Amino acid sequence: MRAEKPVLVAVGDVETLAAAESLIREYLQFIAETARSHYQLRFDIEAMIASDLRDESKFYPPSGRFYLVRYAGDYVGVGCLKRLVASVAEIQRMYVRDAARGLGVGRLLVEQLLDDARDMQCRAVRLESLRALGAAHALYRSVGFVEIASYADNSMKKYQSPEATESYRASVLFMELVL
Numbered sequence: 001m002r003a004e005k006p007v008l009v010a011v012g013d014v015e016t017l018a019a020a021e022s023l024i025r026e027y028l029q030f031i032a033e034t035a036r037s038h039y040q041l042r043f044d045i046e047a048m049i050a051s052d053l054r055d056e057s058k059f060y061p062p063s064g065r066f067y068l069v070r071y072a073g074d075y076v077g078v079g080c081l082k083r084l085v086a087s088v089a090e091i092q093r094m095y096v097r098d099a100a101r102g103l104g105v106g107r108l109l110v111e112q113l114l115d116d117a118r119d120m121q122c123r124a125v126r127l128e129s130l131r132a133l134g135a136a137h138a139l140y141r142s143v144g145f146v147e148i149a150s151y152a153d154n155s156m157k158k159y160q161s162p163e164a165t166e167s168y169r170a171s172v173l174f175m176e177l178v179l
Contacts, residue, residue, distance in 0.1 A: 004072055006105045008112055011066040017053060019068055019075040024052055027078065027095035031130065038132045039171040052093065058082050059092075065116045069096070069105045076100035079109035081116055084126065089117040091127040094136065106139050114143065118179055126151060126176045137173060145175040 011020045028045045035041040052059060059066035059080040069077035077096040084090050091113050096105045117125045127145070129136050151174060 006069045006071040006076070006100070006103055006108055008108060009068045009070050009075075011059075011068060016068055016075075020066065020078055021049060021053055023068065023075060023078040023095060023097075024049055024093055026097070027093060030095075034130055034132050035171065038130070041171060052080070062120075064089075065113060067109060067112060069100075069108060071100055071103060071105065076103075077105040077109055079113055081113045081125075083120065083122070087121070087123040089113075089120060089122045089125050091125060094127075101135075106136075107143075110139060110143055114177065114179070122179060124176055124178050126174065128172045128174050131171055131173050137175070140175055140177075143177065145177045148174050148176045150174045 009016055011017060025045070028048055032043065032045055035043070057063055059082055064080065064082040066080050067078065068075045069079075071077075077100060078093055079091065079095070080093045081089050081091055091110065094106065094109060096109075114125060125145075126148070127140065128150075129140070150172070
């Protein structure tokens with residue numbers, strides 16, 4: 001008997017939108033707890049979810065991409081790509097449930113998002129990730145990302161108090177892959 005493989009599914013209908021909302025909420029709750037406990041940072045999860053799901057210019061084609069990963073009948077991962085400027089995209093909301101880690105779900109997502117960035121004529125892909133998330137950084141480094149200085153307008157700016165900006169920047173690893 002052949003083992004089932006994880007499958008990418010584009011978000012675009014009622015079922016996938018509901019699954020994406022659930023996974024992004026789970027991810028952001030995890031990130032919020034990590035940010036609070038490690039860095040004393042707080043942000044507005046509900047505003048982030050609303051923006052992620054309803055702003056069609058953010059993660060949806062033609063300016064972005066929005067995927068789930070389905071495995072063994074369940075949605076187990078999510079990953080998004082958004083265009084920052086004409087030649088640069090950013091990976092966001094990369095998350096794999098604990099039960100699916102080690103199955104190649106994260107690699108499947110990141111490789112697809114990089115292929116999409118190339119198809120969108122981007123010359124670089126960036127991301128920002130809490131410093132406490134070492135396993136994620138290992139995945140990103142394995143596909144060629146390197147650490148860079150912080151870039152303008154971090155993605156959390158709209159979701160936290162202005163006073164927290166410097167603390168946030170100190171808590172995050174900024175990375176880039178030149179395509």
